[in-house]
Amino acid sequence: MSDTTATEAEAEKCAKNNLILTVTQSGSICSVVEAPQAMHDEFAANSESLSIDQLWNDEFVEKIRNALRRAVRSRESCGLDVDHPDGLVQEFIFVPQGADRILMIVRDLTEQKRAQMRTRRLAYTDDVTGLPNREYLFLELQKITDIQRLKEGRSAVICIHVGHFEDYGYALSSSQQDDVLGQLASRLKSHLRGSNKDGATDYERYSVVSRSDFRQFCIVLPSIESGEDAEAVAQRLVADMRQPMNVANRLLNVNVFGGISLYPQDGMDSAALYENAVAAMEDARGESNAPIKFHSGTVRLRTLQRTDLEAELKSALLNDDYDLNYLPTIDARTGAPKIIEALLRWPDAVLGSQPTRKIVRVAERTGLILPIGSWVLKSACAQLQVWRAAGHTDVRVAVNLSAQELVSEGIVASIERALSETNTDPADLDIELKEHILFREAQSDFAICSRLKALGVRLVVDDYGVGTCSLAHLSQSPVDALKIDNSFIANLENNERDVAACGAALKMAAELGLDVIAEGIETEYQAEVMRNLGCRYLQGFLISTPMTACETLEYLQFHAKDETAHKGHSERF
Numbered sequence: 001m002s003d004t005t006a007t008e009a010e011a012e013k014c015a016k017n018n019l020i021l022t023v024t025q026s027g028s029i030c031s032v033v034e035a036p037q038a039m040h041d042e043f044a045a046n047s048e049s050l051s052i053d054q055l056w057n058d059e060f061v062e063k064i065r066n067a068l069r070r071a072v073r074s075r076e077s078c079g080l081d082v083d084h085p086d087g088l089v090q091e092f093i094f095v096p097q098g099a100d101r102i103l104m105i106v107r108d109l110t111e112q113k114r115a116q117m118r119t120r121r122l123a124y125t126d127d128v129t130g131l132p133n134r135e136y137l138f139l140e141l142q143k144i145t146d147i148q149r150l151k152e153g154r155s156a157v158i159c160i161h162v163g164h165f166e167d168y169g170y171a172l173s174s175s176q177q178d179d180v181l182g183q184l185a186s187r188l189k190s191h192l193r194g195s196n197k198d199g200a201t202d203y204e205r206y207s208v209v210s211r212s213d214f215r216q217f218c219i220v221l222p223s224i225e226s227g228e229d230a231e232a233v234a235q236r237l238v239a240d241m242r243q244p245m246n247v248a249n250r251l252l253n254v255n256v257f258g259g260i261s262l263y264p265q266d267g268m269d270s271a272a273l274y275e276n277a278v279a280a281m282e283d284a285r286g287e288s289n290a291p292i293k294f295h296s297g298t299v300r301l302r303t304l305q306r307t308d309l310e311a312e313l314k315s316a317l318l319n320d321d322y323d324l325n326y327l328p329t330i331d332a333r334t335g336a337p338k339i340i341e342a343l344l345r346w347p348d349a350v351l352g353s354q355p356t357r358k359i360v361r362v363a364e365r366t367g368l369i370l371p372i373g374s375w376v377l378k379s380a381c382a383q384l385q386v387w388r389a390a391g392h393t394d395v396r397v398a399v400n401l402s403a404q405e406l407v408s409e410g411i412v413a414s415i416e417r418a419l420s421e422t423n424t425d426p427a428d429l430d431i432e433l434k435e436h437i438l439f440r441e442a443q444s445d446f447a448i449c450s451r452l453k454a455l456g457v458r459l460v461v462d463d464y465g466v467g468t469c470s471l472a473h474l475s476q477s478p479v480d481a482l483k484i485d486n487s488f489i490a491n492l493e494n495n496e497r498d499v500a501a502c503g504a505a506l507k508m509a510a511e512l513g514l515d516v517i518a519e520g521i522e523t524e525y526q527a528e529v530m531r532n533l534g535c536r537y538l539q540g541f542l543i544s545t546p547m548t549a550c551e552t553l554e555y556l557q558f559h560a561k562d563e564t565a566h567k568g569h570s571e572r573f
Contacts, residue, residue: 017090017108019055024100025068027052027061033103060084064092066528068104071096081109089113126211128178129185137210137218141270144208144222145263150545152345155222155263156230159277160188160237161285162215163255176247180254181211183245188217191237216281218274227262227294234258234292257284258292264348266295309359312347313368317375321347324379325546328555329398329517329539332531337559339430339517339537340387341398342380343546344372364404373405374414381422381429383549392556398430400462403437412451419455426456432483434462435469442473453478460517465505475512482509486520486540492529503533510534 020034029050032043043050053061060082067080071094080092089110095103126133132140141157148155162184172180192207208220219237224230238258244251259281267273276295284293316322322344329339346359363369377399384397405411419426431452433441438461441449449459461469464482484505488498502518509516518530521540530538547555 017088017106017110019104019106021104021106022097023052023068023102023104025065025072025102027065027068030101063525064104066525067092067094068102069528070094070524071102072100129181129211131185131189131217132208132210134210134212134218137208137212137220138270138274140208141220141273144220145269145273148223148263149268150541154224154226155220155273156224156227156233157261157263157273157277158219158221158230158234158237158258159212159274159281160217160219160234160241160256160258161281162217162241172247179247180245180252181215183247184217184241184254184256185209185211187240187243188219188237191233191240192219212274216278218277224262227260230260230262231292231294234260238291256291257281259284259295260292261295309362310366310368313359313363313366313372316347317368317371322372322375323347323548324376324383325548326383326552327539327546328544328552329537330543332518332527332535332538335559337395337556339396339398339539340384340552341400341430341432341539342376342383344376364402367404369402369404370408373402374418377415378418378422381418381424384424384428385422386549387553387556390553390557392553392560395556396428396430396458397424398432398460400432401437403434403440406433406437406441406448411448412455415452415457416455419457427458429457430460430481431457432460432462433479435464435466438477438479439469439473442469442477446477449478463519465501471508474508479514481515481517481537483517483519483539484535489518489520489526489530489540490522492526493523499529499533502530502535506533506535 018034019032019039021032022030024030029043029047029052032040052064056064063080063082067078071078075096077093077095079094082090082092084090087110088108089112091107091109093105093107095105097103125131125136144155147153162181188209192209207222208218210218212218219233221230221233238256241254241256244253246252259277259279261267261273261276261280263273266276280293280295284291325343325345327341327343328337329341330337360369363372380397380399384395387395401411415429415431418424419429433449438449441447453459458480459478460481460483461474461479462483463485465485465488482505484502488502491498492502506516515537516535517537517539518526518535519539521527521530521538521542523542526540527538527542544555
């Protein structure tokens with residue numbers, strides 16, 4: 001192919017991938033502003049039948065339609081990036097121009113994306129081992145800690161030191177040293193499947209393996225239950241790296257040492273976690289009989305017994321060390337916040353040392369869940385009054401009730417007392433019950449639920465769809481609303497059965513006169529699906545992450561101003 005022909009082919013390819021069209025929200029093409037001549041000709045001949053369905057496959061067309069509807073609904077420009085299976089990367093920009101007209105600009109970003117990837121590889125990759133370097137490590141570690149902070153989860157950082165090459169009894173050339181490091185890197189990756197996944201967002205599964213210094217590797221385990229989990233991984237890695245390797249036809253034994261730091265107790269950011277893991281690694285180098293060391297702040301956690309944890313829970317309650325975070329639920333149609341769910345934050349000294357479920361288990365077994373639950377209820381109601389005094393009269397507060405609290409003697413009186421002492425209208429309080437709790441209540445003809453309902457509070461079935469509550473139980477119960485479990489929401493994009501299940505739950509709820517909240521909304525697509533199915537309320541990280549009381553007040557004030565501005569705009573026009 002001549003240079004001229006190649007240039008013409010590239011120009012034609014570029015033209016096909018760059019378009020400017022006006023379309024309706026259903027995807028019909030109204031006009032062709034900029035496109036290859038063939039499309040202009042086709043539009044002139046078939047202007048009434050041409051649509052985006054003829055340009056892209058069904059999967060991408062559905063994403064484009066969702067964006068078109070969003071642009072029409074919000075009256076604001078929005079964008080969408082699409083990675084095609086053949087490597088093509090396109091950017092879509094949607095600009096509303098009328099009641100049902102959107103200017104759709106399509107740009108080919110393939111070469112730009114490739115250039116960015118090449119630059120990223122050069123900036124973040126170690127040439128010798130092919131592993132990410134320290135810069136990449138710190139970027140990914142900060143992302144992981146940010147996510148785990150929201151999820152109240154835990155992570156681990158493992159730093160591994162490789163002994164001096166000159167200690168091996170004979171000199172290693174520069175290339176042989178590189179060979180040693182390359183073999184060690186391969187061993188690390190073989191033990192950590194899914195590591196260094198490009199564009200990874202699933203930080204429950206993908207680990208990070210990097211070369212952080214000349215003779216140092218660093219591993220990040222994004223989600224662990226305990227320090228013992230991290231220690232088991234570190235032991236496995238160190239044992240394998242200490243196995244003999246062949247270098248220049250000689251068997252070489254490598255002496256390695258590991259140090260471990262845990263998030264959040266050993267650091268809340270990437271720098272602190274890394275530094276503490278390095279400090280633990282240096283401690284291990286100083287003790288030949290202990291190839292792996294935890295950071296000193298972690299040692300206490302590994303010997304903490306149930307009695308110690310119980311004492312810490314009691315002490316935290318006496319010292320008022322607990323706190324609440326708040327997660328808003330919005331009206332699916334208007335976006336206005338309607339319900340604020342109170343979430344208990346355990347003290348960092350307790351949460352940092354033990355899995356949350358272990359803390360809850362100890363609290364339940366020792367009966368501490370009752371005074372802690374009472375504190376949560378009263379604090380949430382008191383905080384609601386603060387927001388009410390600031391003018392936010394349209395929101396309610398929601399509090400979770402455990403099974404042990406529900407069956408405890410005096411629970412109804414306790415709730416009534418909290419409402420009275422905080423001057424809270426019962427109608428402003430949602431009590432959330434797990435589905436299995438409602439099933440248990442059904443066996444006693446909903447005795448306690450009926451008494452709670454008589455107080456005037458609203459009853460909500462949490463995590464609906466994964467428990468044992470039958471339709472008959474639900475229809476006979478005094479509940480007011482359902483929260484569809486987030487396991488159904490998470491797979492809406494890939495599982496038509498989950499879409500159907502959500503639709504069926506919504507239809508059933510409508511027949512029973514129940515409101516429905518979709519929890520775990522993390523993408524605009526999920527929100528759009530639930531809106532289209534008729535869901536009234538949405539909750540999840542797309543709307544907001546858990547906030548402090550002050551942050552929640554700012555959130556409410558922002559939405560109040562936004563709603564006022566919207567009303568004023570509507571009145572002018």
